[in-house]
Structures are given as structure tokens and as C-alpha cells.
Amino acid sequence: MDQACQVARKQDLPPPGGYKPIPYKRIPAKTLFSGYTMFAGYFGITAFAMYLYSLNYKQIVRDQIEMRSAKMAIYPMLLAERDRAYLKQLRKNRDAEAELMKDVPGWEVGTYYGEKVYKLLPPDTLVEPIFHEYYAHSGTWEWFQRAYLKLRS
Amino acid sequence: MVITNDVTLPEYSELKTDEVKLSTGALLTASAFIGKQCEGVNNEFMLCRQEQNDPRACLEVGKQVTACAKEVLRRIRKECCQEFNQYANCVDKSSRDYTFRHCRKTQAIFDDCMRERLCLLRNDFGYFCRARIHKSSSDPPEPPPCPCHPKVEDATPSLPDCKPRKPARFGGRLYWCND
Numbered sequence: 094m095d096q097a098c099q100v101a102r103k104q105d106l107p108p109p110g111g112y113k114p115i116p117y118k119r120i121p122a123k124t125l126f127s128g129y130t131m132f133a134g135y136f137g138i139t140a141f142a143m144y145l146y147s148l149n150y151k152q153i154v155r156d157q158i159e160m161r162s163a164k165m166a167i168y169p170m171l172l173a174e175r176d177r178a179y180l181k182q183l184r185k186n187r188d189a190e191a192e193l194m195k196d197v198p199g200w201e202v203g204t205y206y207g208e209k210v211y212k213l214l215p216p217d218t219l220v221e222p223i224f225h226e227y228y229a230h231s232g233t234w235e236w237f238q239r240a241y242l243k244l245r246s
Numbered sequence: 247m248v249i250t251n252d253v254t255l256p257e258y259s260e261l262k263t264d265e266v267k268l269s270t271g272a273l274l275t276a277s278a279f280i281g282k283q284c285e286g287v288n289n290e291f292m293l294c295r296q297e298q299n300d301p302r303a304c305l306e307v308g309k310q311v312t313a314c315a316k317e318v319l320r321r322i323r324k325e326c327c328q329e330f331n332q333y334a335n336c337v338d339k340s341s342r343d344y345t346f347r348h349c350r351k352t353q354a355i356f357d358d359c360m361r362e363r364l365c366l367l368r369n370d371f372g373y374f375c376r377a378r379i380h381k382s383s384s385d386p387p388e389p390p391p392c393p394c395h396p397k398v399e400d401a402t403p404s405l406p407d408c409k410p411r412k413p414a415r416f417g418g419r420l421y422w423c424n425d
Contacts, residue, residue: 156346158372180256183249213397
């Protein structure tokens with residue numbers, strides 16, 4: 094057995110002259126700014142950005158005041174117009190309800206067979222109807238347009 | 247509906263008036279002059295509206311408000327129509343929220359025209375946002391009745407004083423602590 098395996102063996106050894114030294118020495122990155130400079134830069138840039146922000150903020154506030162002023166100037170006119178349209182629609186709704194329920198015996202307009210919604214209010218008090226009542230006699234499309242006004246604005 | 251037949255609603259003929267048929271951009275363009283020229287009647291209307299809290303009570307003043315705005319717009323159209331249209335067009339098309347910031351040049355042209363031909367000056371900045379004192383000629387409304395007096399009768403009135411108050415026949419529920 095020993096004689097059958099007589100092969101020249103070569104031992105794994107370092108290269109002649111030995112291994113090169115391992116470069117373990119730390120190579121720091123090139124320092125562009127010192128710590129104090131970076132702090133100073135941070136505060137400087139932040140201060141400049143805050144200055145720009147304040148300019149922009151003042152501009153936005155000015156625009157808002159101008160727009161609010163313009164809207165408040167025409168608000169009474171729009172409200173007067175809206176009131177007339179609103180009262181017109183209320184009368185239209187009441188007439189439509191009277192027309193719709195004229196065949197129902199015992200039905201009184203604005204009540205449930207004579208039972209009022211608000212019993213303690215004086216009779217001539219205008220109670221603003223809720224949204225669905227206000228749009229009860231209009232088409233689905235008008236209701237949708239008003240209910241989902243935010244989809245269009 | 248909560249609107250019964252007892253509620254007085256104005257007739258259509260009472261509600262009919264000459265409305266201002268202008269778009270938002272044009273109204274906002276003219277808003278400074280409308281607001282200044284119609285300040286008294288506008289304040290009167292808003293005061294009425296706040297005090298009465300009822301749109302039916304302020305219809306006449308509301309019509310005056312609309313008529314005043316129409317009068318101002320008519321004067322603008324007569325004297326400064328082109329400048330107004332230019333400015334309104336700019337406000338309408340420069341942004342989607344009718345910002346005036348983009349239209350300073352056309353605004354200056356319009357203001358010059360208003361100053362020279364109509365002797366109307368634009369108010370100082372933010373005039374309509376500030377609180378102003380309005381001396382109203384109308385009387386304040388009657389205060390609401392005192393809420394301390396109930397309007398309806400008590401459904402479970404107490405025993406009249408003349409009735410005898412006998413001790414309870416079977417004692418009280420607190421027999422274990424008050425005897």
C-alpha cells in the first residue's frame with residue numbers, strides 16, 4: 094500500500110519571499126469641511142431658507158387677504174340673490190308637494206297627516222328644510238350636482 | 247317638507263328683480279368698487295340678515311343691494327368697459343382661483359380709468375376684511391321671549407296645596423334609613 098502511493102507531494106507554501114503585508118492602515122476620506130464649518134453652513138442655509146419662506150408666507154397671506162376682501166365685498170349681493178332663489182324654490186317645493194299628495198285623504202302639506210314636525214314653534218316660522226327635502230322634487234342630476242359639488246370644484 | 251301652509255312665503259312676483267348676470271371673475275374684478283359704493287346698503291342688509299335670521303324679512307333691502315350693484319356695474323360699463331373687460335379677462339384666465347396677483351398691470355389700467363372718469367378710488371388694502379362700524383337707521387328686533395317661562399303646560403302637575411298629604415300606606419322605599 095505504501096509503495097503503491099509513492100507520489101511526489103508538494104506542500105502548499107507561501108510564495109517565495111513571503112506574503113505581502115496586509116494593508117490595514119486606515120485611509121480617511123478627504124475632509125472638505127471641518128465640523129464647525131458644517132454647523133455654520135447648516136445654520137446659514139437654514140436661516141436663508143427661513144427668510145425665503147417668510148417672504149413667501151407674507152405673499153400668500155397678502156393674497157388671501159386680498160381675495161377674502163374681494164369676496165366679502167360681493168357677499169351681500171350674492172346672499173340677496175341666493176335668498177330670492179331659495180324662497181322661490183321653497184314655494185315651488187310646497188306647490189309640488191300639494192300637487193303630488195292631493196289625492197291622499199287627510200294629507201296636509203308640510204306635516205305628516207296633520208302632525209307637525211316642530212310643534213312648539215310659532216306657525217309663521219321659516220324652518221330651513223334639510224338638503225334632501227329641499228331637493229326632493231328635483232331630478233337626480235340636480236341633486237347629484239349639488240351634493241357632489243366638490244367633484245366639480 | 248317642513249314648510250306648512252301656515253308659513254308665509256313670498257309670491258314669485260315679489261321675488262322677481264333684475265339680477266346681476268355676471269361670472270365670478272367679473273364680479274370679483276368689480277368687487278372693490280361694488281363694495282365701496284354699496285357699503286351702506288350692504289351693511290344694512292347683512293345686519294338685517296344677521297338680526298332676523300330669516301330671508302323673508304330682508305327681501306326689500308336685498309333688492310336694493312342688487313340694484314346698487316347693478317348701478318355700479320352699469321356705470322363701469324358706460325365709462326370703462328374695455329379696461330374692465332381686459333382686467334376681468336385676465337383675472338378669469340390667469341389662474342384657477344381668480345387670484346389678482348397675476349393681473350397688476352391690467353388692474354392699474356382699470357384703476358386709472360375709474361379714478362379719472364368716475365372719480366372712484368380703490369380702497370386701501372384689506373378694507374373689507376376689517377371691522378367697520380355701521381350706523382343703522384332701522385330698529386333692532388324684539389328680543390326673544392324669556393326662555394324661563396315654559397310655553398307648554400306641565401304634563402304631570404304636582405298635587406294642589408289644598409289636598410291632604412297622608413303618609414304612605416306601605417311606607418317608603420327608604421324605610422331602613424329614615425326611621
